Amino acid sequence: MSALTARLSRAALNMPPSGIRKYFDLAATMKDVISLGVGEPDFITPWRTREACIYALEKGQTSYTSNYGMLELRQAVVKSLERYYGLSYDPASEVLITVGVSEALDLALRAVINPGDEVLYLEPGYVSYAPTIMLAGGVPVPVPAKKAEGFAPDFAAFAAKITPRTKAVLLNYPCNPTGSTLTQDELAELARLCVAHDLLVLSDEIYSQLSYDVPHTAIATLPGMHERTITLNGFSKAYAMTGWRLGYAAAPAEIIEVMMKIHQYTMLCAPITAQKAALEALANGHDDMRDMIDEYCMRRNFFVRRLNEIGMPCHVPQGAFYAFPSIAATDLNADRFAVQLLEEEKVVVVPGDVFGPTGAGHIRCSYATALDKLAEACVRMERFVQRHRRQ
Amino acid sequence: MAVDRLLKLLIDDARKTPAQLAELLGLPEDAVRRKIDEYEKSGTILYYRTIINEEKLTTPVCSALIEVKVQPERGVGFETVADRIAQFPEVKDVYLLSGDYDLQVLVEGKSMQEVAAFVAQKLSTLKRINGTHTHFVLKKYKIDGALLSARPGDQRLAVTP
Numbered sequence: 001m002s003a004l005t006a007r008l009s010r011a012a013l014n015m016p017p018s019g020i021r022k023y024f025d026l027a028a029t030m031k032d033v034i035s036l037g038v039g040e041p042d043f044i045t046p047w048r049t050r051e052a053c054i055y056a057l058e059k060g061q062t063s064y065t066s067n068y069g070m071l072e073l074r075q076a077v078v079k080s081l082e083r084y085y086g087l088s089y090d091p092a093s094e095v096l097i098t099v100g101v102s103e104a105l106d107l108a109l110r111a112v113i114n115p116g117d118e119v120l121y122l123e124p125g126y127v128s129y130a131p132t133i134m135l136a137g138g139v140p141v142p143v144p145a146k147k148a149e150g151f152a153p154d155f156a157a158f159a160a161k162i163t164p165r166t167k168a169v170l171l172n173y174p175c176n177p178t179g180s181t182l183t184q185d186e187l188a189e190l191a192r193l194c195v196a197h198d199l200l201v202l203s204d205e206i207y208s209q210l211s212y213d214v215p216h217t218a219i220a221t222l223p224g225m226h227e228r229t230i231t232l233n234g235f236s237k238a239y240a241m242t243g244w245r246l247g248y249a250a251a252p253a254e255i256i257e258v259m260m261k262i263h264q265y266t267m268l269c270a271p272i273t274a275q276k277a278a279l280e281a282l283a284n285g286h287d288d289m290r291d292m293i294d295e296y297c298m299r300r301n302f303f304v305r306r307l308n309e310i311g312m313p314c315h316v317p318q319g320a321f322y323a324f325p326s327i328a329a330t331d332l333n334a335d336r337f338a339v340q341l342l343e344e345e346k347v348v349v350v351p352g353d354v355f356g357p358t359g360a361g362h363i364r365c366s367y368a369t370a371l372d373k374l375a376e377a378c379v380r381m382e383r384f385v386q387r388h389r390r391q
Numbered sequence: 392m393a394v395d396r397l398l399k400l401l402i403d404d405a406r407k408t409p410a411q412l413a414e415l416l417g418l419p420e421d422a423v424r425r426k427i428d429e430y431e432k433s434g435t436i437l438y439y440r441t442i443i444n445e446e447k448l449t450t451p452v453c454s455a456l457i458e459v460k461v462q463p464e465r466g467v468g469f470e471t472v473a474d475r476i477a478q479f480p481e482v483k484d485v486y487l488l489s490g491d492y493d494l495q496v497l498v499e500g501k502s503m504q505e506v507a508a509f510v511a512q513k514l515s516t517l518k519r520i521n522g523t524h525t526h527f528v529l530k531k532y533k534i535d536g537a538l539l540s541a542r543p544g545d546q547r548l549a550v551t552p
Contacts, residue, residue, distance in 0.1 A: 042547065
């Protein structure tokens with residue numbers, strides 16, 4: 001360790017490096033790559049939304065906004081949460097507009113965690129959960145999902161991990177990376193556990209609109225949950241606005257107040273340009289959004305059938321835009337599979353264990369890619385699986 | 392009838408087979424075949440055609456939008472005149488419009504002279520036509536929902552969490 005490194009934050013130095021970096025660096029050196037490694041829509045933000053932002057710029061709207069975010073946008077967010085999920089929040093005190101849902105999650109964790117508090121989350125799960133819990137001074141407690149049942153939550157394992165130090169449960173459904181969502185029964189069981197043990201719930205529902213088979217249920221609508229839930233969502237996935245960095249949190253006023261305090265000192269406010277664009281997305285973007293979701297759903301139907309056909313068995317993901325097939329038919333582990341698939345067939349996928357040890361033996365394939373590219377990727381993966389079939 | 396998801400897919404790409412459509416929509420293939428058959432028989436689906444970017448053709452195409460003022464006829468209104476105009480193969484679209492003029496006609500020919508001759512000799516000489524205004528098309532930017540300018544390629548990073 002160099003003298004300079006030794007002077008840096010131990011907490012930051014101790015954070016595990018991103019497991020994705022390596023595949024990114026590899027892919028960057030190659031041409032004609034088909035990437036199924038991308039965690040964002042392939043659609044460009046619909047024109048009406050971009051145009052609204054351009055108009056705001058032309059009008060000289062370049063100032064700070066309220067720390068909470070523009071009231072008009074908070075009102076629109078509340079209306080959309082009501083319209084799509086039957087949630088009810090006060091725009092004046094129960095909503096905070098953030099720089100992506102990532103910031104909302106970070107603020108929520110920092111607002112609720114005291115040093116040593118434990119936070120439960122399902123694993124495999126999104127890569128940033130453990131590091132952000134750690135940065136907030138908490139202890140990440142991953143709970144393995146049930147691999148054999150499409151990565152459904154294991155309630156026995158869940159209950160077994162609850163201790164007197166457990167402060168909160170961090171949910172993500174539909175889930176990145178597995179595409180699984182939580183059923184009504186599972187949500188009810190989770191809610192029961194949270195009420196019984198008086199746990200807070202941080203619910204990352206960024207993929208909520210991308211629910212294909214059954215409409216999304218927000219956990220905050222369940223009995224006893226509204227008062228203990230921080231609903232986290234944003235514009236990235238549903239409205240194809242990843243690069244705008246705009247999300248939000250909705251929760252009881254006491255929690256939002258504390259989150260706002262941290263946000264005020266660290267971020268001040270979300271960019272006004274993105275907020276103006278989001279207003280247009282919420283006001284007039286419903287049809288554009290539905291079209292994109294229909295398209296994801298059609299790709300899913302095609303892609304999952306093909307994966308199963310080519311020897312990469314895969315549960316049907318009910319949401320998000322990820323398939324999480326098993327690679328057990330090959331003699332490779334997930335890391336070797338990803339590296340060799342890229343080298344031999346120029347297809348990028350992400351090894352499942354990047355998202356937690358239970359993801360071992362699986363890979364994450366994003367189908368936020370045009371159908372013809374998905375079809376070509378399947379042809380290449382089929383060749384690859386044939387070549388590396390377990391003897 | 393509302394544009395359903397099957398029609399939406401066909402409008403976008405008419406070459407998709409019933410099997411492909413069925414898979415994308417999560418429907419049985421024979422149900423898709425039946426539905427397409429119904430649409431064809433009822434005339435809901437008129438044609439399956441190809442959209443061409445004429446700028447890429449070696450033989451030029453000249454088109455003009457023509458505003459036509461019509462003296463409507465008792466009992467039939469604009470129908471007879473509109474139908475007479477629509478029968479010419481040079482005429483690609485005919486619309487009855489509200490506003491300053493009555494019919495808008497899209498005419499296509501091999502040259503400006505050909506289109507001009509058609510307007511002068513055939514169109515404006517028809518009975519009950521009170522006048523025409525010809526606008527030659529200089530450049531097309533979007534045809535039937537298809538943008539002609541180059542779209543930016545995939546600008547996303549190859550791997551993101």
